[in-house]
Amino acid sequence: MIRLLMSGLLLAASPAAGLLPDDPVLRTLVEGEAAEAGGDHAMLLDSAQVLKALGASPAEGQEDLAARWTHAANAAGITRSALGFRGRALGPAYRRGSLDAGGSVTMRQIFFAGQRAQILVAPRGNSAKLSIRVQNADGGTLCAKPVGGPQADCAWLPLFTDRYDIVIENGGTTTAAFYLIVR
Known part of the structure; x- marks a missing residue:
């Protein structure tokens, strides 16, 4: 339902x-x-x-x-009763951001062993030159993709609980905005 x-x-x-x-x-x-x-x-x-x-x-x-x-x-005068829903206790976390031309941002995130990890990026507006890269604690690249179309995602199953670097880069000549989802 x-x-x-x-x-x-x-x-x-x-x-x-x-x-x-x-x-x-x-x-x-x-x-x-x-x-x-x-x-x-x-x-x-x-x-x-x-x-x-x-x-x-x-x-x-x-x-x-x-x-x-x-x-x-x-x-604006719009009210409705809230939707009833039961789901994940923590749910996904979202972030809204933007990067200047040629800029990058690195975020560190802990993912737990044996639990599916997923990172998704969607451009806001005309942000076609974005890319995402996920690296493990040793600097090895787990995923590297351009953020083309409606979204790009990286998913894996960590063998050990560890910190991972999420790197978003803007290879374009204008400011690029994006949404980032970490599950």
Whole structure:
């Protein structure tokens, strides 16, 4: 039942143009940003509720977009009862960022042994020159991909609990914005 409801919300909330990421959290972030830019407060509230239902929360130091979107929709007079959902205790963490031309950012993240690790990146707007690289503690590259199309992802099963470097680079000549999901 909840899958049907969420699928309907996601279809109803999709932006008119452009490809959408396959990952539901990335797709919801892109749709929410489109709703915010277009002043569609009903869609904005739907995106906030879906983001909460998916169990996504902001990475440390990042703004809670679901809270901001809910506040904006409520301020415009849009209210609905919250979706009921039970899911992962921690859920995915999201980060919104941008890089100057030629810039890069490295984030360190611990992943647990025997638990699937996944990192997804989606460009915001015209950010076609982004790339992602994941390196283990020894400097070995586990994944290196351009962020083309709606999203790029890296997934693996760590054999040992360890820290990994997530490197996002902008090889373009203009500032590039992105969403990052860490599961």
